Every structure is written in C-alpha cells, then in structure tokens.
Amino acid sequence: MDRFVFLTVDGLSRGAVYAAFALALVLIWRAARVVNFAQGAMAVAAAYVAYTVSTATGSYWLGFVVAIVAGLLLGALVDRVVMRHVDHASPLNPVIVALGLVLLIQAVLGMVYGSEFRPAEAPFSRSALTVGGVAVLSPYDLFVFATIGVVVSGLAWMFARTPVGLRMRAAAFAPEVSRLLGVNVGGMLTLGWALASGVGALAAMLVLPTELGLHPHAMDLVFVSAFTAAVVGGLDSPPGAVVGGLVVGLLLSYVSGYAGSDLTPLAVLVLLLAVLLVRPGGLFAPVAARRV
Amino acid sequence: MPPREQLDDPGGRPVDRRRGSTLLRHLAVVLAAGLLLVAISYSVEPFRNFQLATVAAYLCATAGLTVLTGLNGQLSLGHGALMATGAYTVALCQTAFADRGMTGGWLLPLSLAAAIASTVAVGAVVGVAAARLRGPYLAGVTLAVAVVVPALAVTFDGVFNGEQGLSVPVEPPPLSLGPYFPYERWQLWVTGAATLLALLLLANLIRSRYGRIFRAVRDDEVAARLAGIHVARTQVLAFVVSAATAGLGGALLAVLAQSVSPGAFSLTLSLFLLMAVVIGGLGRLTGALWGAVLLVALPDLTHSVTEMLTLSPAVAQRLEGNLPLAIFGLTLIVVMIAAPGGVQGLLSRLGRALLARRPTRRS
Amino acid sequence: MSGTDLLVVRGLVAGYGAAPVLRAVDLTVPAGTIAAVVGANGAGKTTLLRALSGMIRPAAGQVLLAGEDLRGTPVEQLVRRGMAHVPEGRGVISELTVDENLRLGGLWRRDRADAGRALDEVYQLFEPLARRRRHLGHQLSGGERQMLALGRALVGRPRLLLLDEPSLGLAPRVVARTMALLRQLRDRTGLTVLLVEQNVRSALAVADQGVVMSLGRVVIAAPAVQLRDDVDLRHAYLGF
Ligand SMILES: Nc1ncnc2c1ncn2[C@@H]1O[C@H](COP(=O)(O)OP(=O)(O)O)[C@@H](O)[C@H]1O
Ligand SMILES: [Mg+2]
Numbered sequence: 093m094d095r096f097v098f099l100t101v102d103g104l105s106r107g108a109v110y111a112a113f114a115l116a117l118v119l120i121w122r123a124a125r126v127v128n129f130a131q132g133a134m135a136v137a138a139a140y141v142a143y144t145v146s147t148a149t150g151s152y153w154l155g156f157v158v159a160i161v162a163g164l165l166l167g168a169l170v171d172r173v174v175m176r177h178v179d180h181a182s183p184l185n186p187v188i189v190a191l192g193l194v195l196l197i198q199a200v201l202g203m204v205y206g207s208e209f210r211p212a213e214a215p216f217s218r219s220a221l222t223v224g225g226v227a228v229l230s231p232y233d234l235f236v237f238a239t240i241g242v243v244v245s246g247l248a249w250m251f252a253r254t255p256v257g258l259r260m261r262a263a264a265f266a267p268e269v270s271r272l273l274g275v276n277v278g279g280m281l282t283l284g285w286a287l288a289s290g291v292g293a294l295a296a297m298l299v300l301p302t303e304l305g306l307h308p309h310a311m312d313l314v315f316v317s318a319f320t321a322a323v324v325g326g327l328d329s330p331p332g333a334v335v336g337g338l339v340v341g342l343l344l345s346y347v348s349g350y351a352g353s354d355l356t357p358l359a360v361l362v363l364l365l366a367v368l369l370v371r372p373g374g375l376f377a378p379v380a381a382r383r384v
Numbered sequence: 385m386p387p388r389e390q391l392d393d394p395g396g397r398p399v400d401r402r403r404g405s406t407l408l409r410h411l412a413v414v415l416a417a418g419l420l421l422v423a424i425s426y427s428v429e430p431f432r433n434f435q436l437a438t439v440a441a442y443l444c445a446t447a448g449l450t451v452l453t454g455l456n457g458q459l460s461l462g463h464g465a466l467m468a469t470g471a472y473t474v475a476l477c478q479t480a481f482a483d484r485g486m487t488g489g490w491l492l493p494l495s496l497a498a499a500i501a502s503t504v505a506v507g508a509v510v511g512v513a514a515a516r517l518r519g520p521y522l523a524g525v526t527l528a529v530a531v532v533v534p535a536l537a538v539t540f541d542g543v544f545n546g547e548q549g550l551s552v553p554v555e556p557p558p559l560s561l562g563p564y565f566p567y568e569r570w571q572l573w574v575t576g577a578a579t580l581l582a583l584l585l586l587a588n589l590i591r592s593r594y595g596r597i598f599r600a601v602r603d604d605e606v607a608a609r610l611a612g613i614h615v616a617r618t619q620v621l622a623f624v625v626s627a628a629t630a631g632l633g634g635a636l637l638a639v640l641a642q643s644v645s646p647g648a649f650s651l652t653l654s655l656f657l658l659m660a661v662v663i664g665g666l667g668r669l670t671g672a673l674w675g676a677v678l679l680v681a682l683p684d685l686t687h688s689v690t691e692m693l694t695l696s697p698a699v700a701q702r703l704e705g706n707l708p709l710a711i712f713g714l715t716l717i718v719v720m721i722a723a724p725g726g727v728q729g730l731l732s733r734l735g736r737a738l739l740a741r742r743p744t745r746r747s
Numbered sequence: 748m749s750g751t752d753l754l755v756v757r758g759l760v761a762g763y764g765a766a767p768v769l770r771a772v773d774l775t776v777p778a779g780t781i782a783a784v785v786g787a788n789g790a791g792k793t794t795l796l797r798a799l800s801g802m803i804r805p806a807a808g809q810v811l812l813a814g815e816d817l818r819g820t821p822v823e824q825l826v827r828r829g830m831a832h833v834p835e836g837r838g839v840i841s842e843l844t845v846d847e848n849l850r851l852g853g854l855w856r857r858d859r860a861d862a863g864r865a866l867d868e869v870y871q872l873f874e875p876l877a878r879r880r881r882h883l884g885h886q887l888s889g890g891e892r893q894m895l896a897l898g899r900a901l902v903g904r905p906r907l908l909l910l911d912e913p914s915l916g917l918a919p920r921v922v923a924r925t926m927a928l929l930r931q932l933r934d935r936t937g938l939t940v941l942l943v944e945q946n947v948r949s950a951l952a953v954a955d956q957g958v959v960m961s962l963g964r965v966v967i968a969a970p971a972v973q974l975r976d977d978v979d980l981r982h983a984y985l986g987f
Binding site: 273 | 800802821822823824825826827831832834838840841842843847850851852854855899903
Binding site for chain 2: 121126127129174177178179183184185187188189191192193194195196197198199200202203206207309312313315316319320323327354355357358360361364365368369372
C-alpha cells in the first residue's frame with residue numbers, strides 16, 4: 093500500500109510534466125495544425141541555456157527564468173524563420189521540417205556542449221516527506237505541482253477570459269474572418285508558438301532533474317510520452333492533454349514500479365497504439381468515429 | 385506515345401503494354417551496374433570499397449522508404465528501428481551458426497533471408513496500425529517505434545546484450561577467389577549483389593500494377609477506394625515491402641560492421657533516412673541513391689574538413705559527430721521550403737528545361 | 748458629388764490565378780447610401796468584395812476609401828479605416844460563443860468605453876442574440892447567424908459595410924427585416940452599404956444605387972429606381 097501511494101504521487105508528478113508538455117503540443121496543433129515534433133529538442137535547447145546561465149551565475153532561479161524566456165523566443169523564431177515559409181498543402185511537409193529542426197538543434201547542442209550528460213539540479217529536495225510513516229511526496233514534487241498548476245490555470249484563464257486569448261482562439265478557428273475583424277493572425281500564430289515553446293521549456297526544466305540529466309536527446313522519450321498523452325486526451329483538447337498527461341504519468345509509474353523501469357518505453361508504445369486503434373479521437377472525444 | 389500510358393506514369397515513360405521489356409530493361413541496368421561495381425571494386429582502395437558497400441546497404445533502406453513515403457504517401461520515422469530488427473536478426477543467426485561450427489557460403493544468404501522475414505513480420509504489425517493512421521498520428525507512432533525499439537535491446541539484454549550489443553561473425557571471402565582477396569572488396573560484392581537484387585524487385589514493383597495502385601492511394605484515397613482499390617491492404621503491402629528492404633539494409637550494415645548495438649539505430653538514423661529520401665527527391669529510386677550517397681559522403685566530407693582545421697581533439701570530435709547532423713537538418717529544412725522535389729527533382733527540372741530549349745534552338 | 752463619395756473604385760483588376768475574374772471594375776458609392784451589386788452567379792461579385800477588403804490582392808486599379816488609397820493596406824488594418832466585410836456564408840465562428848463573436852468585432856478599438864456601448868447597442872438591436880449570449884455559434888439558427896454577423900460588423904462602428912448575400916438561405920420575412928434594418932441604419936447613422944445580392948428585388952427595393960455586374964465588369968450603374976422600373980434593362984440583365 094505504501095508503495096502504491098508512493099508510485100501514485102510519483103506518477104502524478106511526472107504526469108503533471110507530461111501534461112504541460114502535451115498542452116504545448118496541443119496549443120500549436122490547434123493554432124497551426126502542426127504537431128511540433130521539434131518541441132523536445134527546442135525545450136532541451138532552452139534547458140542548456142539555463143544550464144549555462146546557472147553555472148555562470150550560480151543561481152538556479154536565474155537559469156529557470158532564462159530557460160522560459162529562451163523557450164518563448166525560440167518558439168517565435170521557429171515560427172517566423174521556418175514554419176511560416178513551409179507549404180502546408182501536404183501535412184507531411186511541416187512534419188518533415190520539424191524533424192529537420194530536431195536534427196539541427198540536437199547537432200548544434202552536441203557541438204556546443206558535447207554529448208556527455210550534464211547534471212540538472214533540482215531547486216528543492218527530491219526525498220519524500222513522510223506522513224504517518226508513509227513516504228508521500230517530496231518538496232520537489234510540490235514545486236512541480238504548484239508550477240504546473242499555475243501555468244495551466246494561467247493559460248486557461250488567458251484563453252478563456254482575456255482579449256488576447258479570444259484573438260488567439262479566433263485566429264486558430266477562422267483565420268480569414270479574424271483578419272477581417274482586425275486580428276493580426278500572423279502575430280497570434282507567432283504568439284502561440286512562443287507560448288507553447290515556453291511551456292515546453294518549463295516542462296523540460298521540471299523533468300530533467302528526475303531523469304539522467306541534460307543531454308541533446310534527453311527529451312526524446314519525454315516527447316513520445318507527451319505525444320501519447322496528447323493523443324490520449326485528443327489532439328484538439330487542452331483539458332484532454334492535461335488529463336492525458338496525468339494518465340500517462342500514472343501508467344508509467346506503475347509499470348516502472350511493479351514491472352521494471354526498462355519496460356516503460358514499451359508501455360508508452362503499447363498505450364499509444366491501443367488508444368489510436370481503439371479511440372483515434374482520444375479517450376474524451378465524442379464517440380463519432382473520426383479518421384485520423 | 386499513346387496518351388493513356390503517359391497518364392499512368394509521372395515520368396512519362398510507357399508502362400502498360402511493354403511490361404516484358406521493362407523487366408528486361410531493368411535487368412540490363414542492374415547487370416550493367418553490377419559489372420560497373422565489380423570494375424570499381426578492383427580500381428579503388430579498400431576503404432572506398434567499404435564506403436561503397438555502406439552506400440549500398442543504406443540504399444536498400446532509402447529505396448524502401450522511397451516506395452513507402454514517396455509512392456504511397458505514408459510517412460515513417462521508424463525505419464531505423466526496422467533496420468535494427470534486420471541487423472539483430474542477422475547477428476543472432478550468424479552467432480547461432482558460428483556457435484554450432486557451421487560453415488558454408490549459403491549461411492549468410494540464409495541469415496539475410498531470416499532478417500528480411502523477421503522485419504517483414506514487424507513491418508506487417510506496424511503497417512496494419514499505420515494503415516489506420518494519417519498525418520501527424522502516423523508520424524507520432526512511427527517516431528515512438530523509432531525511440532522505443534532500440535531501447536528494447538536494453539530491456540531484454542539477456543538476448544540482445546544491452547548497450548553493448550552483439551557481434552556478427554562473418555566468414556572470410558571464399559578461398560576460390562584467391563588467398564589475398566581484399567576483405568572490403570568481398571564486402572562490396574556481397575552488399576552490392578543483395579542491394580541490386582532488391583532494387584531490381586523494387587523497380588519492377590514500381591512499374592507494375594502495384595506501383596500504380598500505390599500512387600493512386602497516395603494521390604487520393606477516396607478516389608482510389610471508389611476505383612475498387614482496397615486502400616488499407618495497399619498501405620500494409622507498401623509498408624511490408626518497405627520494411628523488407630529496410631531489414632535487408634540493416635542486416636547488410638550489421639554484416640559490414642560485424643557488430644550491432646542500439647546506438648547505431650537511434651532515432652537519428654530514422655531521421656537520416658527520411659532526410660535522405662526527401663533530399664534525394666521523394667518518390668524516385670534515383671533520389672534514394674542520392675540520399676544514400678549523401679549519408680556516407682557528408683560525414684566523410686566533414687571529417688576531412690575538421691582534419692584540415694587545427695582543432696583540439698575534444699572540439700574536433702564534437703564537430704565531427706555533429707556537423708553532418710547539423711548540415712543534414714539544415715538541408716532538410718531548406719529543401720522542404722525551397723525545393724520540395726529534392727535533388728532529383730531539381731535535376732529533372734533542369735533536364736526538362738534543357739530539352740525544352742533544344743527545338744527552339746534548331747528552328 | 749465627388750466630395751461625399753465614400754468608396755471610389757477605378758479600373759480594378761483582380762482574380763485567383765492567371766486569368767483575372769474582375770476586369771477593370773469602376774464603381775462609386777456616395778457616403779450614406781446603399782449600393783446593391785447584382786448579377787448572375789459567377790459574375791465576380793464576391794471577388795469584388797474580396798478585392799476591396801484586401802483578401803485577394805488586386806493586380807491593377809485603385810480603391811479609395813474616403814479619398815485614401817487602400818493599396819498595400821493589410822486586411823487586418825481595414826477595420827481601422829472604417830470598412831467592415833461580412834463575407835459570403837457570414838463567417839460566424841462556430842466554436843466561439845455569441846458574446847465572444849460580438850466582442851471580437853470591437854477588440855481592435857482603442858476606445859474601450861465606446862466599444863462597450865456599441866456592444867450594448869447591438870444587443871438592443873438584436874434581442875434574440877442577447878438571450879443567447881453564451882450559446883456557441885454553431886447552435887444558432889440561420890436568422891440568428893445573420894444577426895450575429897451583422898451585429899459583429901456593427902460593433903466596430905464602420906463607415907462602409909460590405910455585405911455578401913445576406914439573404915442567402917433565409918426566409919422571406921427575415922430577408923425583409925434585414926433590408927429594413929439596412930435602410931434604418933443608413934438613415935439614422937449615415938452608414939454606407941455595398942450590398943451584394945442574388946435576391947434582386949429585395950436588394951433594389953432598399954438600395955439607392957443599382958450596380959449590375961456581368962463577366963467581371965460593371966455593365967450598368969444607375970439609380971435603383973430606374974433599374975426597378977425600366978423593364979428593358981431588367982429583361983436584358985436581370986431576367987425578370
Ligand atoms: N477561390 C477561387 N479560386 C479560383 N477561382 C475562383 C475562386 N473563387 C471564385 N472563383 C471564380 O471567380 C469567378 C467569380 O466568382 P465569384 O466572385 O464568387 O462570383 P459571384 O460571387 O458573383 O457568384 C467564378 O468564375 C469563379 O469560378
Ligand atoms: Mg458570391
């Protein structure tokens with residue numbers, strides 16, 4: 093029972109990160125109809141920038157902030173310099189370009205930082221506090237929950253309640269009409285990329301201390317897990333992405349705890365295939381069978 | 385030229401009524417290429433032989449991916465994993481043969497056949513799933529395959545020996561070729577023969593009814609369905625064919641390197657393959673050749689460049705490993721934005737432009 | 748007269764590919780009037796509106812709004828110049844609520860207080876919308892969508908309203924009400940309207956000027972009364 097509680101909390105903590113990362117994927121998918129396969133690489137790049145700043149200044153928090161800013165800028169840059177110029181007539185094209193970005197970013201990181209693992213420090217202790225003799229959650233888990241809670245509810249508030257959120261939704265749903273109504277659709281798209289990439293960078297900062305550390309490929313498997321989370325929730329649904337992230341986090345934690353951590357990659361693949369073959373629109377989509 | 389035939393084939397070459405002669409023409413081209421390879425194998429140094437053999441192994445995989453992505457419109461980011469399947473199968477077979485003290489020229493073809501068979505099985509499973517998926521979903525699933533499958537070598541390290549990998553015992557060249565026959569030349573012969581055979585089959589497939597069906601499904605699924613084509617079955621078939629050649633390519637690479645490890649079949653390899661077919665020109669076997677050449681030539685080129693620059697060993701090593709990747713990635717982006725037809729597309733556009741100008745010059 | 752011409756179009760050429768759809772269109776709409784553009788299907792009426800609002804870039808010609816040349820003005824700037832375009836099919840964003848759709852129409856405005864007033868006025872003008880504020884666009888009836896599209900344009904307090912086939916798919920009673928509303932807006936607020944219609948009778952009934960398009964050209968521009976009453980013209984160009 094103790095173990096179950098521990099695995100559940102641990103799963104929710106990882107799941108929160110997957111949720112944020114999946115949310116970032118969904119943001120871009122809704123705005124641009126592109127699954128940003130480069131999001132993992134972009135997030136790692138931001139984390140490396142944070143690493144540089146933190147080692148130079150000795151301040152974790154400065155690095156943390158810089159990572160998010162770097163993520164925002166990188167997202168805007170990728171939209172303006174690359175994605176905007178891709179012919180979206182075939183859905184293959186943006187996917188292929190995103191993969192080119194993966195190669196490019198990972199190679200540049202490899203050239204600058206080498207491919208050995210760098211330590212990714214956690215700002216709070218990762219050893220669990222015990223409540224009534226049961227190890228429950230660590231201060232770091234709390235930090236993760238709080239950060240992601242703030243970000244997710246902040247985004248939800250922004251999209252639902254603010255003028256800029258309304259503009260972004262309108263631009264995503266009906267770009268032509270939105271332009272007629274004075275919405276700067278291109279700007280909203282860039283903002284969407286920036287926000288998504290910023291959230292991705294944040295997720296990387298939160299997940300890397302729980303992994304082997306910083307490495308150009310450090311987010312590859314996280315990306316696959318988050319993509320699975322987004323698919324579980326339905327690529328079009330931000331709340332779905334959050335729930336999907338938690339589901340994937342829990343599943344991986346249980347598999348890793350009860351069957352061995354080596355099996356988690358396989359579990360992700362099986363879950364992804366199962367969801368896509370059984371409920372292609374995601375678990376929360378209306379039942380109407382949709383071809384994906 | 386009857387217009388109907390032109391309609392069938394984007395290249396504008398006749399397809400239907402001369403199928404017999406198409407086969408003959410392909411055979412002739414393959415034989416000529418084989419003779420050329422043999423001639424080359426005698427005239428260049430062993431290292432170049434090895435490089436050419438590597439090109440041939442990659443060509444298997446890029447040609448298969450060309451059929452899948454270019455001809456059938458299915459994106460696969462998982463071909464590196466399929467190559468790994470072939471490579472590990474060949475390693476296990478060859479080791480089993482060696483352990484039992486078996487020898488003979490037929491063992492390697494048998495191992496290669498087993499590699500193809502096992503990859504076909506894996507490809508069929510992925511292909512059945514792939515046939516139900518489109519666009520980013522298909523890309524995501526195959527990406528997951530690419531990331532997860534190499535990790536299985538660690539999961540089941542009892543069989544696959546983890547990150548260390550397995551060695552692939554390969555017999556020396558047959559004695560009938562003489563005692564001093566260079567091993568690299570023999571490698572080129574083996575991989576060249578296997579690749580040419582695979583290419584012959586693929587080229588005929590492309591020119592056959594199946595090739596047209598593949599393209600019909602790629603161009604318009606609904607129309608294809610209305611025309612009585614079984615879309616899902618076609619897509620699975622394309623995936624299986626493509627998997628078979630990828631498996632062969634991986635097996636040949638393992639034979640060349642005489643070892644396999646998960647690191648050699650990472651996500652990066654899958655992306656490389658995709659990049660190769662995109663840069664070469666999606667949907668053309670000649671494009672696959674360009675891609676395979678690039679895969680071998682570019683790292684070699686950057687190696688020479690980093691050697692020319694005087695760099696500290698650490699920096700040189702970082703550059704050497706990553707510069708080709710960066711160039712690949714950048715090229716992929718630029719090609720997709722500026723020239724979606726790839727190198728081969730550019731060449732044929734150039735050729736057509738030249739051809740189009742000739743009559744006016746005469747008149 | 749030319750001092751009060753709100754919209755002047757000279758030699759406008761525009762299209763979608765190599766062959767232009769509009770071939771040298773000339774048109775003048777005085778401020779505070781309604782001009783009805785009529786013509787057969789495919790005559791280029793929608794294309795004209797799209798070229799005016801910059802959704803397609805004209806190949807040649809001039810568009811003056813209150814004397815200002817609109818060439819090179821991005822689409823999203825046109826609302827700031829006082830032009831509102833309700834596109835064919837109305838362009839209600841079905842994933843947004845009625846309230847969000849309406850607010851979107853005034854988001855560009857600096858004067859937030861007046862944007863709020865304009866929103867209230869629209870709710871007063873179209874009561875059914877006020878009752879369905881929280882409903883999503885796709886839950887509305889055809890008539891309600893029409894109100895929403897029109898109301899969303901009005902929230903921006905435009906000088907010139909481009910309307911593409913507002914009567915399409917609506918019951919005759921609703922069409923009549925819409926036309927009456929246009930006349931009322933013209934008379935009360937001085938709104939200028941360029942109204943594209945298939946429904947020639949209703950359009951000419953409300954319009955000051957009738958413009959007949961055929962094969963990408965304006966073939967007649969005359970007072971609407973004249974078009975209504977001249978049987979020969981009607982027979983030749985309008986088929987009734
Ligand atoms: N998006 C488009 N691409 C190409 N041609 C178009 C497009 N839209 C309209 N057309 C062509 O332009 C011509 C005028 O169309 P349109 O302006 O919609 O006519 P109307 O609104 O008067 O019925 C028609 O011949 C139509 O086929
Ligand atoms: Mg029209």
